[in-house]
Amino acid sequence: MSDVDRELGLTGRALQVAPRLLGALLTSTVDGESVTVRITEVEAYEGVDDPASHAYRGPTARNEVMFGPAGFLYVYRHLGLHHCANVVVGPPGVASAVLLRAGEVVQGQEVALGRRQARGVCRTSRDIARGPARLAVALALTREHNGLSLTVGEVLRLRAGRPGEVCRGPRVGIAGSGPEAASWPWRFWHAGSEFVSVTG
DNA sequence: CGTAAGATTTACT
């Protein structure tokens, strides 16, 4: 286990780890360009007990990384258009992950903005990584990065940052998983941050 | 093998 694993307590379950990831810094280096975001909004996804989780029905080719050890990246494609990135947490064999929903770009802003504008319109710096698929674009994360380590290696680097005041509420976009799971307050964000995808 | 639905974003009315 690395120092970062210990510092952030990544081997805990998603519900415990999610709020601890707020304020953490994630750097990606893709195509020789480095971008760092400070994480401002996350959601916890558990496994067999969580109807909204990709791991709810057991391991598949897509979600196998979620069942592995903590400290790795899980990236999935959504609606054929977008990618979303998760931090795999929890002990090996237990599916548990934290979806990165939004962040503030603190390094490599020009690169990140360029990547966003190459895929559409991005008017303000506030919107560069505000939203899970936007954050993935800013960091240039795709399915190719699925399963990469967040603590070892050249591409990804996660490190602890200064924590802030935490708010929590229901997760976004999972109404199809049933009213119960959609009501659980498993979404966490930094109080007062403008770099949050949905306020409330 | 066919098909339905999806942890979203963007543009347009």
Add this chain to the structure above:
DNA sequence: GTAAATCTTACGA
């Protein structure tokens, strides 16, 4: 506010 874009995954036949 509403709709379209776009394709993979997962499940049923």
